Amino acid sequence: MNFLEERIVKDGVVKEGNVLKVDSFLNHQMDIKLLDQMGAEFRRRFAGRPINKILTIEASGIGIACVAAQHFDVPVVFAKKSQSINLDGEMYVAEVESFTHKCVNHVIVAKKFLNPDDHVLIIDDFLANGCALQGLIQIVQSAGATVEGIGIAIEKGFQSGGRIIRNLGFQLESLAIVDGMNAETGEIKFRDQSKMAAGSGCIEPKDGEICRSSTLD
Amino acid sequence: MNFLEERIVKDGVVKEGNVLKVDSFLNHQMDIKLLDQMGAEFRRRFAGRPINKILTIEASGIGIACVAAQHFDVPVVFAKKSQSINLDGEMYVAEVESFTHKCVNHVIVAKKFLNPDDHVLIIDDFLANGCALQGLIQIVQSAGATVEGIGIAIEKGFQSGGRIIRNLGFQLESLAIVDGMNAETGEIKFRDQSKMAAGSGCIEPKDGEICRSSTLD
Numbered sequence: 001m002n003f004l005e006e007r008i009v010k011d012g013v014v015k016e017g018n019v020l021k022v023d024s025f026l027n028h029q030m031d032i033k034l035l036d037q038m039g040a041e042f043r044r045r046f047a048g049r050p051i052n053k054i055l056t057i058e059a060s061g062i063g064i065a066c067v068a069a070q071h072f073d074v075p076v077v078f079a080k081k082s083q084s085i086n087l088d089g090e091m092y093v094a095e096v097e098s099f100t101h102k103c104v105n106h107v108i109v110a111k112k113f114l115n116p117d118d119h120v121l122i123i124d125d126f127l128a129n130g131c132a133l134q135g136l137i138q139i140v141q142s143a144g145a146t147v148e149g150i151g152i153a154i155e156k157g158f159q160s161g162g163r164i165i166r167n168l169g170f171q172l173e174s175l176a177i178v179d180g181m182n183a184e185t186g187e188i189k190f191r192d193q194s195k196m197a198a199g200s201g202c203i204e205p206k207d208g209e210i211c212r213s214s215t216l217d
Numbered sequence: 218m219n220f221l222e223e224r225i226v227k228d229g230v231v232k233e234g235n236v237l238k239v240d241s242f243l244n245h246q247m248d249i250k251l252l253d254q255m256g257a258e259f260r261r262r263f264a265g266r267p268i269n270k271i272l273t274i275e276a277s278g279i280g281i282a283c284v285a286a287q288h289f290d291v292p293v294v295f296a297k298k299s300q301s302i303n304l305d306g307e308m309y310v311a312e313v314e315s316f317t318h319k320c321v322n323h324v325i326v327a328k329k330f331l332n333p334d335d336h337v338l339i340i341d342d343f344l345a346n347g348c349a350l351q352g353l354i355q356i357v358q359s360a361g362a363t364v365e366g367i368g369i370a371i372e373k374g375f376q377s378g379g380r381i382i383r384n385l386g387f388q389l390e391s392l393a394i395v396d397g398m399n400a401e402t403g404e405i406k407f408r409d410q411s412k413m414a415a416g417s418g419c420i421e422p423k424d425g426e427i428c429r430s431s432t433l434d
Contacts, residue, residue: 023327024329024330025292028294028295028297028326028327028330029292029293029294029327029330030283030286030292030293030294030295031292032283032286032287032290032291032292032293035283036287058275058276059275059276059279059295059297062276062279062280062283063279063280063282063283063293063295065280066247066249066252066279066280066283066284067283067284067287069247069249070249070253070284073249074249075242075246075247075248075249076246076247076249076280077245077246077247078245078247078276078280080245080276109245110240110245110246112241113241113245113246
């Protein structure tokens with residue numbers, strides 16, 4: 001187990017409905033030393049990539065992104081989430097429709113903060129069905145910028161987001177991939193990432209796990 | 218001028234209605250080196266205070282708080298904002314009513330992350346009427362914890378929040394205090410903080426600038 005998997009086993013709490021609570025160290029209270037270790041590990045995994053900007057999404061991605069940014073020596077841009085928007089032409093807006101949550105959200109970035117010269121590392125805390133992440137990718141591409149990679153703290157490997165994004169050819173690095181959880185025993189099963197290159201089973205998206213996203217102009 | 222005031226003059230944009238846009242370096246795109254300088258300055262201003270936790274509020278406070286936390290070697294807790302809440306007894310909730318914006322917001326922190334042993338530094342990006350900040354102070358006090366200080370990036374000195382909070386006896390340190398702005402010329406007038414101990418004019422809250430907050434149980 002790596003340092004994040006160890007911490008999840010120590011302080012994470014498994015709840016009914018495949019919910020993993022990590023609010024004591026990652027997304028409500030934040031252990032800054034852990035975030036710093038995560039930043040160093042992202043730097044290692046994306047070594048050689050010409051990253052000049054980190055993009056994340058409010059709220060819990062911001063802390064991880066800002067601490068990681070110190071390892072890359074780049075600025076951070078955070079996308080805003082909103083259910084209603086005024087399209088004023090100065091914003092990139094991705095409309096993200098979640099069939100799981102049965103709602104439409106907008107992911108918004110001011111146009112002036114992304115341009116074709118940008119080589120972007122996207123960072124977020126969780127990846128499940130990947131709806132928000134797909135919105136971020138679209139926004140980077142709308143700007144003519146390059147997605148150099150995607151760094152995630154915890155991926156729910158039993159949902160389809162990670163598979164879809166890897167199939168699209170992106171370098172997606174999740175520091176911990178949870179393949180299964182048991183709320184009764186508290187047991188958490190992590191994917192052995194050393195075997196991932198050889199393929200570790202295809203996951204087909206299930207109904208209710210898909211999201212659709214599109215950019216607005 | 219200090220480093221933050223210089224940066225505001227260089228990259229801030231004054232808009233009609235006393236709006237100061239600092240989204241290119243502070244609250245949409247974030248200059249991480251600047252945040253690090255701010256963290257070091259907060260450390261200097263709160264030297265000797267037995268701070269063991271930083272409390273901030275989503276979203277734009279989080280980056281500043283996380284980078285500052287590295288200078289204090291403490292964890293960060295961020296409060297969540299919500300217009301609707303389920304009171305489940307495990308949360309501290311401050312109801313913050315803004316007469317300016319004519320709405321009620323809830324500021325929420327899980328009870329398990331604040332306790333009577335905590336000595337808290339509150340950090341946020343902006344202070345104007347201080348409504349959200351008053352909610353955070355209340356939550357710390359509800360937990361029986363101690364507010365050791367309040368660190369703000371930019372205070373709008375012509376609004377009443379800063380005066381009210383200083384009058385309550387808190388050590389409030391704003392790295393830049395804007396006493397006036399001119400949208401036509403772009404001019405920004407900063408308060409000379411070296412004279413603050415001697416008093417620099419009382420500001421009475423005007424109608425529409427007051428907020429009322431209360432904790433819920």
